[in-house]
Amino acid sequence: MNYKSILLDQLNACYNDKSWFIPLQEILIDLNAAQAAWENESKQSIWSIVNHLNFWNEKWLERYNLEQFESKSSINNDDTFYVNPHSINDIEWKKTLQRLETVFKSWNRALEESEDHKLITEIPSYFNAPWWGVVSNLCIHNAYHIGQIMLLKKQLLSLSQKTD
Incomplete structure (x- = not known):
């Protein structure tokens, strides 16, 4: 067992491999746009959280592929949850789900193609992690x-169920 296989296992458990919890792909598959955009009393929606996950998975994948990390970032984390209220429809929701699938597949590919030494390389501008x-x-x-x-x-x- 090496870092690569552990990380691939973790990544797939999150997206499409049912193990300790229901994976994201299975949770989202039967939702339509209106359901995904529904907000609870805290103004959270499934769609907004998926947008947030898309953003950070894409951002870290870009950093990983480029082997760079910008030390100063102008990212406002709250903005990563944004859902355009004028784009709440099933076509846009399907695009969001496709983006999610693409980033998880891209992470799988990036990890599978990585040399083991890359995973132990430290990022000086990110706490030497x-x-x-x-x-x-x-x-x-x-x-x-x-x-x-x-x-x-x-x-x-x-x-x-209460309204049925």
């Missing part, structure tokens, strides 16, 4: 938000 640690924490970040998405879906289904 090794890449394996960064990718592992990205998976933990994904799992955290997958839990939120699952709770939002349960709330949504509970509300729809």
Whole structure:
């Protein structure tokens, strides 16, 4: 067992490999745009969290592929949750889901093609963290938000059962 196989296992457990929890792909597959955009009392929606996951998975994949990390960032994390209220329709939701699938497949490919030494390389401008640690924490970040998405879906289904 090496870093690469562990990280691939974590990544796939988050997206499409049912293990300790229901993977993201399975949670999202039966939702339409209106359901994904539904907000609870805290103004959270499944769609907004998926946008956030897309953003950070893409950002870290870009950094990983370029082997660079900009030390100063102008990213406002709250902006990564944004859903355009004028684009809430099933076509845009399907595009969001496709983007999610693409980034997880791209991460799989990047890790599979990586040399083992890359994963132990430290990132000086990011606390000297090794890449394996960064990718592992990205998976933990994904799992955290997958839990939120699952709770939002349960709330949504509970509300729809009450109105039936």
